[in-house]
Amino acid sequence: MxxxxxxxxxxxxxxxxxxxxxxxxxxxxxxxxxxxxxxxxxxxxxxxxxxxxxxxxxxxxxxxxxxxxxxxxxxxxxxxxxxxxxxxxxxxxxxxxxxxxxxxxxxxxxxxxxxxxxxSRDISRDLSEFKRKELSEISDFEDEKLIPAQLAPSAINSQPWYFKHSNVGFDVYQIKHNILKRQILKRWNPIDVGIALAHMYVANKHSFEFEIKDNENIKGYSYIGSIKI
The missing domain is CATH 3.40.109.10 (NADH Oxidase)
Known part of the structure; x- marks a missing residue:
């Protein structure tokens, strides 16, 4: 499998x-x-x-x-x-x-x-059918290593994850929504970030590590943890 x-x-x-x-x-x-x-x-x-x-x-x-x-x-x-x-x-x-x-x-x-x-017979699609943010929108710079996370599903397709490059992988953040979106998505977006991290793990099974460092939030995003891939 x-x-x-x-x-x-x-x-x-x-x-x-x-x-x-x-x-x-x-x-x-x-x-x-x-x-x-x-x-x-x-x-x-x-x-x-x-x-x-x-x-x-x-x-x-x-x-x-x-x-x-x-x-x-x-x-x-x-x-x-x-x-x-x-x-x-x-x-x-x-x-x-x-x-x-x-x-x-x-x-x-x-x-x-x-x-x-x-x-079901309706479980797959072509890569061209995914409607997702560009890699440059979910990271500090475009990186094809993040394609698995880019393709992850999320509540109302909000794609709340953001990846900042580190020496060994990425620091992972969750977007801070406006008040209206927070009311709708505050419970689901942390799950969404976990889903994106699952895709990163599956694509990097032998090297993936997760830890929570003493990192600060960055503008517009809350720190979730860091991954090594």
Missing amino acids: NLEEQIYIRKSCRNYSDGAVDMDLIHKFMESAKSLNNEINCYWEILTRDKVAVRNSWSAPYYLAIYSEKKDNYLTNIGFIFQQLCLCLQSMGIGSCWVGLDVPKRKNSEFVIAIAFGM
Whole structure:
């Protein structure tokens, strides 16, 4: 299974069939998924459509409900871990989509977000179909090493990540939105940054390292962490 290849073709899926999914493969993959912070306890469960309060105009046969302790960077950690799963699902012909509105009908206080998934024929696209910011807009200077992050999905395609070159990789920042956008995206954008970091990890699996340094924010952006690739 080559997850890196999936970065360049994946699309968020909103069109599903009711075909069966091998849930054992999901459980097996999650045993090896990498975390940004092993000290944050997060867990998940698979729900069928009838167990979910669906608030979108479309639905999927299955949902992965994600739960986590509310510690520093827990949202970024969730995006990082579970985007790896989305790429894995894609490689098996299974579509997926992060959903911020749909919630378990019976949830606890640690619920964070869900991922809709299921069999689908509408799970891939050509590279030319991606609508993303230019590399020069997400970094201090254009660098093709950042293409995996550039192609990452995000809430309403806000693409809130920014990468500043360092001696060994990049310092990673999240955009500071205006008041209106903050009200809509403040919960989801840290997850989005984690998703972009997952793409950087998958594309640089043998060298990727993440740490949080004593870095200051820069104008218009908040510091999230630093990566070595």
